[in-house]
Amino acid sequence: MSDHPASGARRALSGIRVLDLTSAVVGPYAAKIMADHGADVIKVEAADGDVIRWIAGPSPTPGMSGKFMHLNRGKRSIVLDLKQPRGREAVMRLVARADVLLINMRPQAVERLGLDYDSVARANPRLVYCAMVGFGPGPYRDTPAYDSIIQGGAGVAALSEMATGQPRYVPYVVADRTVGLMALNAVMMALFQRERTGAGQCVEVPMFENMAALMLSEHLYGATFEPPLSPPGDLRLIDPQASPVKTADGYVCLTTNTDAQAFALMRVMGHPEMQTDPRFSTKQARAAHSREYFGIRAEAIARRTTAEWLALLKEADIPAMPYNTLDSLRTDPQIVASGLLREVEHPTEGKMWDLADPTRMSGRDDAPPRPAPKLGEHGAEILAEAGYSPEEIEALAGSGALGPSSA
Incomplete structure (x- = not known):
């Protein structure tokens, strides 16, 4: 000792x-x-x-x-x-x-x-x-x-x-x-x-x-089962659009995992009809159609500024935060506080x-x-x-x- x-x-x-x-x-x-x-x-x-x-x-x-x-x-x-x-x-x-x-x-x-x-x-x-x-x-x-x-x-x-x-x-x-x-x-x-x-x-x-x-526990996906139900790879994570989303003047980071979060985003984006679209109406459906879901999200978010989106997402209680570079991270208000x-x-x-x-x-x-x-x-x-x-x-x-x- x-x-x-x-x-x-x-x-x-x-x-x-x-x-x-x-x-x-x-x-x-x-x-x-x-x-x-x-x-x-x-x-x-x-x-x-x-x-x-x-x-x-x-x-x-x-x-x-x-x-x-x-x-x-x-x-x-x-x-x-x-x-x-x-x-x-x-x-x-x-x-x-x-x-x-x-x-x-x-x-x-x-x-x-x-x-x-x-x-x-x-x-x-x-x-x-x-x-x-x-x-x-x-x-x-x-x-x-x-x-x-x-x-x-x-x-x-x-x-x-x-x-x-x-x-x-x-x-x-x-x-x-x-x-x-x-x-x-x-x-x-x-x-x-x-x-x-x-x-x-x-x-x-x-x-x-x-x-x-770690990789296999994340990405075996449907190949976990025998016979495989799908190729390995979590579709939500390997989609090229699974990244910070482009706004009119920058980027914003957001995630919608639950139905409540996803439906709130659909309303904020001006697409309430997505809530009853069979491709997006359940968690499982959105995971299977993540490419289409991310595409609609990208098109909508590109129409407003980062500040506008952060305000709207916060009001709707959708998980989101600013996109930081290594420089801006050092002055992020949460990091400072x-x-x-x-x-x-x-x-x-x-x-x-x-x-x-x-x-x-x-x-x-x-x-x-x-x-x-x-x-x-x-x-x-x-x-x-x-x-x-x-x-x-x-x-x-x-x-x-x-x-x-x-x-």
Whole structure:
């Protein structure tokens, strides 16, 4: 259990120490949320640091990209060369004091480093070990995986082809972030089980199979049944018109799932006769004839301005909101009122926009989070907590197994 003061006394994960051996997005995202809720997260990096330090946009000083800052606040960084025996020994000493270990290397690499579950569990039987892998057991098991690879393989990119004729990755690392949340859920359940049993366990979260399960649960559609009642693909979602709707001067976002919402829209559009049209009079009929329904909707909405439509839709209690760009999103009145974006002063990067945790918990003490770390910033501090003497830390650094701090 962690005794670091940054843990905070009134946070759900106060006293939980997380050893974060992950990089890029999937693991760091899960670990960041744990840090937001009071966990002491120790980020172990290689000498060149997490790749997201370098490939995610400019920063005032090298290696501190905006995406890295958002994914790694609240953590402490140590640089260890895990290919060296002394580096592995240091990690195992950290493992012995950890509650959770997160790792997203390929299984063969993990075994070569001696960081497989069986090896680390001998050092700490209470450890919750979470491996985020590209693929579970099977022919793809030890092949590399990134978000785009998983999007293409799991059918996410194919949805764009079904709608527009061209396959396209979602321009957002949706697989990494989704599976990161799945890993977090699994770790929380394993910690809860440990409270009951006293024992840790191995948790494996494969990206490909998890994203495939999500895609199939959404889009098997009539092919769920045997024999199939339709081809796979939810018609309402793959229709090319399932997008923000063009107004006279911009776009508006709206959805009508219930009969009450759809009938209200028909009246507001000036087409009350659609309520008795057999193509549109029931939820099932509208789903089967979504292309015709969306076409009538597009023609009607193009005749008024965005402001006019937002007022009419609000009055009719039809779910709708303005269409935002990445620029306008930052000044959206709801975003401003929520305090999501907050200006903070980073010790090395200066003024920056930090993202508050939108989830509210009445039992949480929302103390300011620790800023995202420079590469290796806390190495000596972390090792001292693990029982290393100043002489041992100096020897570790001299051997090259401990990277220098860039703080």
